[in-house]
Amino acid sequence: MSSQSPSSKRRVILKLSGEALREIGSTDNISPEIVDRMANEVKEAMGSGKVELGIVVGGGNFWRGAAASARGMDRATADYVGMLATVMNALALQGALEHKGVPCVVQSAIEMKNVAETFIRRKAVRHLSEGRVVIFAAGTGSPFFSTDTTAALRASEMSANVVLKATMVDGVYDSDPKKNPDAKRFDRVTFRECITRQFQVMDSTAFSLCMDNHIPIVIFDLQKPGNVAAALMGAEIGTIVDGGD
Numbered sequence: 744m745s746s747q748s749p750s751s752k753r754r755v756i757l758k759l760s761g762e763a764l765r766e767i768g769s770t771d772n773i774s775p776e777i778v779d780r781m782a783n784e785v786k787e788a789m790g791s792g793k794v795e796l797g798i799v800v801g802g803g804n805f806w807r808g809a810a811a812s813a814r815g816m817d818r819a820t821a822d823y824v825g826m827l828a829t830v831m832n833a834l835a836l837q838g839a840l841e842h843k844g845v846p847c848v849v850q851s852a853i854e855m856k857n858v859a860e861t862f863i864r865r866k867a868v869r870h871l872s873e874g875r876v877v878i879f880a881a882g883t884g885s886p887f888f889s890t891d892t893t894a895a896l897r898a899s900e901m902s903a904n905v906v907l908k909a910t911m912v913d914g915v916y917d918s919d920p921k922k923n924p925d926a927k928r929f930d931r932v933t934f935r936e937c938i939t940r941q942f943q944v945m946d947s948t949a950f951s952l953c954m955d956n957h958i959p960i961v962i963f964d965l966q967k968p969g970n971v972a973a974a975l976m977g978a979e980i981g982t983i984v985d986g987g988d
């Protein structure tokens with residue numbers, strides 16, 4: 744079976760960081776209201792009939808392996824904790840989507856039969872082509888990676904047209920816009936420049952995988968209402984990262 748989308752739909756991998764599901768300043772790791780808003784935007788985009796959608800969720804609202812490791816914990820163990828955290832986010836998102844009538848499957852890279860399907864590439868492709876949203880949980884299933892890299896990997900495996908990274912900034916800057924008021928924002932930038940200049944908006948493994956597999960990445964601000972739906976439907980927002988040709 745070919746992994747390519749047989750339809751004219753755009754196949755998209757949306758990367759949602761765990762922080763996207765937390766209300767700023769709240770002690771709750773997941774905000775049901777925010778999850779509900781995300782689900783509304785996904786529903787709107789799926790309703791357009793133009794999109795096949797896989798979502799990779801992060802776990803940073805609960806846990807980050809590197810941070811726990813810096814405080815003395817074994818890195819691999821800490822990373823497994825992080826991967827399990829992503830499963831909680833995936834289930835919350837699935838619940839909200841199903842509540843709105845959006846067909847949705849969670850596939851976990853770590854086997855967890857009672858709560859999720861196990862990640863099987865061919866099954867995931869089938870779900871996508873039959874109009875179900877697939878939420879990819881538990882990252883790559885291996886420590887020392889990130890969910891950004893997972894998004895690049897799943898996009899490559901699914902022959903996706905684009906990776907959309909929904910984040911807390913409105914694009915790629917040449918320095919941290921929170922620290923430098925003169926930071927310059929790019930409308931378009933190459934993978935090479937992102938890797939060479941070590942732009943922190945995604946890790947270099949994720950950039951490299953997308954570069955090698957010719958999958959552009961769009962980095963956009965998820966905090967602006969309507970942006971997720973707009974990005975999913977192909978609106979030109981944020982910064983596009985590509986090969987530059």
Ligand code: UDP
Binds near residue numbers: 804821823884891893
């Ligand atoms: N993680 C991992 N392997 C993966 C993906 C994630 O070990 O393939 C772990 C890692 O510890 C990471 C945590 O899961 O810190 C949560 O993922 P991430 O930090 O990417 O989440 P986000 O920042 O997007 O919320």
